[in-house]
Amino acid sequence: MTASLSVTQPDAVAAASAIEKRPLERYVAPAKPSLVGLSRAALAEALGTAGVPERQRRMRVQQIWHWLYVRGAQDFDAMTTLSKELRTALAERFTLARPEIAAEQISVDGTRKWLIRLPGELADRPHEVECVYIPETDRGTLCISSQVGCTLNCTFCHTGTQRLVRNLTAGEIVGQVVLARDRLEDWRTAPTGTEPEKRLVSNVVMMGMGEPLYNFEAVRDGLNVVADGEGLSISKRRITLSTSGVVPNIARAGDEIGVMLAVSLHAVTDELRNHLVPLNRKYPLRDLLDACRHYPGLSNARRITFEYVMLKGINDSLTEARALVRLVKGIPAKINLIPFNPWPGSKYECSDWEQIEKFSEIVFDAGYASPVRTPRGRDILAACGQLKSASEKISARERLALRAMAMTD
Numbered sequence: 584m585t586a587s588l589s590v591t592q593p594d595a596v597a598a599a600s601a602i603e604k605r606p607l608e609r610y611v612a613p614a615k616p617s618l619v620g621l622s623r624a625a626l627a628e629a630l631g632t633a634g635v636p637e638r639q640r641r642m643r644v645q646q647i648w649h650w651l652y653v654r655g656a657q658d659f660d661a662m663t664t665l666s667k668e669l670r671t672a673l674a675e676r677f678t679l680a681r682p683e684i685a686a687e688q689i690s691v692d693g694t695r696k697w698l699i700r701l702p703g704e705l706a707d708r709p710h711e712v713e714c715v716y717i718p719e720t721d722r723g724t725l726c727i728s729s730q731v732g733c734t735l736n737c738t739f740c741h742t743g744t745q746r747l748v749r750n751l752t753a754g755e756i757v758g759q760v761v762l763a764r765d766r767l768e769d770w771r772t773a774p775t776g777t778e779p780e781k782r783l784v785s786n787v788v789m790m791g792m793g794e795p796l797y798n799f800e801a802v803r804d805g806l807n808v809v810a811d812g813e814g815l816s817i818s819k820r821r822i823t824l825s826t827s828g829v830v831p832n833i834a835r836a837g838d839e840i841g842v843m844l845a846v847s848l849h850a851v852t853d854e855l856r857n858h859l860v861p862l863n864r865k866y867p868l869r870d871l872l873d874a875c876r877h878y879p880g881l882s883n884a885r886r887i888t889f890e891y892v893m894l895k896g897i898n899d900s901l902t903e904a905r906a907l908v909r910l911v912k913g914i915p916a917k918i919n920l921i922p923f924n925p926w927p928g929s930k931y932e933c934s935d936w937e938q939i940e941k942f943s944e945i946v947f948d949a950g951y952a953s954p955v956r957t958p959r960g961r962d963i964l965a966a967c968g969q970l971k972s973a974s975e976k977i978s979a980r981e982r983l984a985l986r987a988m989a990m991t992d
């Protein structure tokens with residue numbers, strides 16, 4: 584073990600030996616389910632239970648799909664292309680409820696963070712995830728979550744320290760995009776074709792809480808709804824899924840989801856990666872890079888993004904920068920250097936800015952675009968790996984105040 588590894592906490596090492604924590608909490612469906620976030624097939628099935636005859640279902644799904652995902656309808660009465668009877672029958676059985684916003688924070692730089700409360704079994708430990716909107720000049724990126732907490736224990740990630748873990752449903756995954764469009768007033772109010780194409784939420788990254796490839800089916804179904812060209816319409820080239828390296832599901836992700844892939848690499852040797860990303864013990868670098876090399880649809884126009892968190896004195900030497908470019912050689916790639924975001928109790932520090940610049944120069948000289956992800960929304964702790972950490976620290980009173988603010992806003 585090298586000296587630099589001595590910062591690893593003993594309890595993190597103990598946790599890491601398990602690689603994954605178990606068991607997962609159960610999802611508790613609300614008494615009256617929401618239609619928001621359903622796939623076409625699930626929607627057709629729901630219509631069946633409301634008495635819509637099979638031969639009409641396709642057309643009704645098409646109509647409701649438009650209201651849900653193009654117009655952002657928030658109640659059945661807005662769906663004026665449906666008969667009054669059908670609207671009543673639907674309202675008796677379903678809602679158009681979105682996930683509940685427990686708090687909303689807006690940064691001075693325009694970044695918005697929503698704390699989202701989801702139905703769960705444990706009243707004293709609510710199921711919560713966070714979702715962050717980052718506006719930029721040419722795009723607006725929404726960072727969404729795939730799980731409450733995470734079963735993995737990456738030592739630099741705050742989400743990994745959370746004990747409560749449950750998978751989000753496909754509806755809850757889509758619900759985050761719907762919710763963002765609600766809050767940002769980003770729905771179409773005029774008929775398609777009469778408005779400029781620019782949307783506030785133009786890109787989605789699955790880089791919030793959770794390991795998406797450990798919740799494969801829900802992530803697949805949810806992202807396919809988000810990408811549907813007749814609905815939310817965020818194309819698959821504008822959706823990026825980030826994985827810590829669940830090798831067996833990488834090819835499946837390419838085949839069945841087809842979005843852009845980001846891989847959390849963070850180290851160039853198995854020895855160090857075993858510590859930072861304990862899943863590496865199950866799927867070592869060699870297997871991971873092999874899976875990347877064979878990612879379906881990979882080309883120079885569809886590159887894999889390798890994420891590399893900059894940890895002072897741990898993985899940021901210039902020798903490691905050179906090893907990094909050697910490691911990904913031959914794979915159409917981008918390299919994303921992420922300044923480490925410290926959280927209360929974290930044992931790492933972010934690399935010095937000068938070191939990040941030198942590191943990035945080596946990567947750049949080797950022919951890779953190497954954007955350093957600029958920290959956004961620092962004042963509201965909106966960075967990756969910090970999601971929800973702030974909310975856990977605020978008191979119940981502050982939480983209520985934030986909630987009130989969100990409601991009057």
Ligand code: SAH
Binds near residue numbers: 789790795827921924
């Ligand atoms: N579980 C997935 C996606 C969520 S994490 C994954 O690990 O890829 C999204 C990104 O944020 C990952 O690259 C992760 O390694 C990084 N990250 C986690 N904690 C961080 C922190 N404290 N500072 C900077 N990046 C962090």
Ligand code: SF4
Binds near residue numbers: 740743827847
């Ligand atoms: Fe989970 Fe990703 Fe955090 Fe690792 S970095 S603990 S995989 S959310």
